[in-house]
Amino acid sequence: MKNNCDSQKPIPQPNLYINTRSFWEAAKQGKLILQFCPETGNYQHYPRPVSIFTGKRNIEWREVSGKGNIYSFTIVRSSLPGCENRSPYVIAIVELEEGVRILCNIHNCDPERVKIGTPVKLYWERLSGDINYPAFEPDKCFKK
């Protein structure tokens, strides 16, 4: 299902501050890859120029399951510039099974029914011909 306001979202520009080409290439193929620190066995997100655990550049991209649950959420009701047709929309912090959190929108769910702990799975939003953007939707039950 495609969000009817996708076109209004700012389109990200890969590689503006570090090399995120792999992330966006994988996203195009429907795969969520995140930075992994092999020395400590931890994931980190958003992508950093170093491992936040060791300070070293020994980091690799690894695919994650795309399953997790909602750690916290908010329903944005104000009409921010460029988002006039979107509100109300849900912003959540999703905690993935792999022990890392991601900021995202929650789709295919009545905003009033989102709860902490709700199991969610990946949902790709097509923002442009080049950009698949990771979002989430409830893993089961209470769809709209």
Add this chain to the structure above:
Amino acid sequence: MKKKDVAIIGYSETKINLQTGRSAYDLAGETFSLILDSVGIKKSEIDGLSVTNSFSEGANPLFASYMCDALGLTVSWLQVNGIGGASALCGVARAASAIRGGLCQTALVISADAPTTAWRSNFGAYRNEFQDPIGINGPPEMFGLIMTRYKAEYGLKVEALAKIALIQREHALLNKNACSKLKTPLTLNDYFNSRMISDPLRLLDCVMFCDGANAILLTKPENAKKLGIKKMVYPVVYAELTNFNGDKSCPNITETGFSIIGPSALRKAEMTPKDVKMFHPYDDFTIAVLMQMEQIGFCHRGEGSDFILMNEFSYNGSLPLNTGGGQLSAGQPGLAGGGVNLVEAIRQMFGEAGERQVQNPGNAIVTGIGVIPYARNWATSNIMILEV
């Protein structure tokens, strides 16, 4: 461990207002002129300058140097501070260190910003890729996330947040520098009827950006005496922590750096929360005030709502809170906002707060909060304990 070797000898503040059409430099010039007059010294006595970064001049990486030039100062110590709302307070601490270290003798800490007249900042970094498309414009959305989690972990009584908003508004009504648009009385109904911005955050839980400037002057007490200055306040303890939980992938977002530096600052000042005469916490959102009360140690974690409902925060109450109205009701002059509550604490301790004067405030806690990172609580917490 308390230090009284450097003193705050003056403060000044412009009126805080919306869309003044003025620049940070012009506002800084006004507050600079005011502090010279009120302290009664020549500008040639000032040989150190701390400048708070601004949103309105955010595109200029040489802002502090330009400010120094605009004010006609020649200094042996120049500092620029970029930890958001924690910057004014950290400027005072760094100025005190510079004076102690002999880098300068008399330092001016100036904060000026005009974001409602001109916005020239772009945070860059990861935000274009990993934040903007999600529709996170700034602090309100992040505080909505923090509040939701807090509510789930501890329970949150909304009437406690309302009480903070209302008492600070009462204080702002007595403050001639408070933003004119905010100088209307608030009722409990007004609070509950204010629109949701980012659930569960309401409009009246939030600050409003304004333009404005403030300044603080420091020197050694012996130099102050030589200059004939009588009123002094001592920044006896200071602590700061930046990028709290910055090396964790799944931190508790209801925790902040205040849980570490709050209790330790009080210990260093040999005080307990009961000894605190005035509390001037950084107040970008009402929930931030509640969380600081808990984490500095006025009450236990999760008991913030009850603590607020059971205590009196008026200027003549048991714990006077942001007696100038705070940023919530006096207005937040952009990044100069971190100086608003600091200046009010000093004004009170100088006995110059007029009809909202706290009786004999022998000490005060002032705090700062800076920078909202990706999916965490605020990055910088800082705290200063002032004594007469």
